[in-house]
Amino acid sequence: MPATNLVALAASLREALDSPLVVESDADREARLDIIDMIPVLNRKFVGELQTIRDMAWEWLNVLSLKAVSHWNIATLVPLEGEISYTDLSTKCGLESTALRRLLRHAMTNGMFHEPTIDHIAHNSMSRNLVEDPKTAAWVDLQTETILLGGTYQCEALDRWPNSESKRETGVSIGFHNPGQTSLFEEVKKTPEKIQKFGLAMELFSSGEGYEVGSLVEGYDWAKLGEGTIVDVGGANGFASSAISDAYPSLKIVVQDIDVTEDMKTEHKRPNIQFQKYDFFTPQVVKDADVYLYRWIFHNWQDEQCIQILRAAIPALKPGAKILINDGCLPLPGTGHASLEKAARNIDICMMVAMNAKEREEADWEELFKKADPRFKYWGATRPTGSRMMLIEAEWEGTKVG
Structure with missing residues (x-):
């Protein structure tokens, strides 16, 4: 009897899952994203629209069982080697054993932990991450x-x-x-x-897939600056600047943040990097730099505050100075990979909840520069290969102000 399409598809998927799925080229990367995009579509196709809605309505249960694992520090109490009974784990974490078992068995349906023997729990490769990372x-x-x-x-x-x-x-x-x-x-x-x-x-x-600092290093022509100066505004401990410094040691880099501690100065110490305390809502104090870099800054703020940040840079800008923003950029609905759009919109809603802030579309970025000062020439937004972040660039075409 010939296999039906569904039987053949199931066999193909099992075979694929039993094989190494290694990304070795740009074509592999695109194929991987295509497959990730297809997974929820296949699920909707097989379970139907009504069941999809029902499932969406209780997605919070997945978060609840994960929250329980985190809240009671369960991952650290389960031995990395061997297993532990629910009764003993209950004594260690303080959560009643029946509730503990129910929550952890739910977590197992999401691939977290496993039961090698009944009523005994052990780590698997996924749950170990909560201990080792x-x-x-x-x-x-x-x-x-x-x-x-x-x-x-x-x-x-x-x-x-x-x-x-x-x-x-x-x-x-x-x-x-x-x-x-x-x-x-x-x-x-x-x-x-x-x-x-x-x-x-x-x-x-910041180091997750598509957000690695390497895309910032490789995605911009830093070499053209020669021995120029970069100001990493709101650069925290300088982890992004240190990566730029390693690739372009002739550059001079100033890392600015509102709080600068001695630990921050030493964590990513480089001979061409200096740290400086600075509030980016106040007039910029480093004058005549070639590039003023803002990485993951603007999405924390509403438009009015972003305009203030841009205007605060103006007194320091020389003609031709660049504002380089390394941040997210929302795609138009239904364009590009669905999984990448989903990730971007997840961040957008997260910023709404956490800070009353937002992600922006490219037209929004251009509008920010126009509102800040018409002497900014907007050069556009580019996405480095493999990155989920954009490099948004504008040039100061006015005369020197400060």
């Missing part, structure tokens, strides 16, 4: 303990504060039972542990 653990903690809380109240926030641009008028402030009086950053800064975890989570995000 502190950045991943910090990311899960931030999303499930803080951002999720804000998301629960985001509709209420939009009803309560329509058109607000305040970082305090968000779902996060309602979630922390202090509506309109606190922000994500204010909550994060309350304890050294929260500050550390937030930093680790942001490092993970």
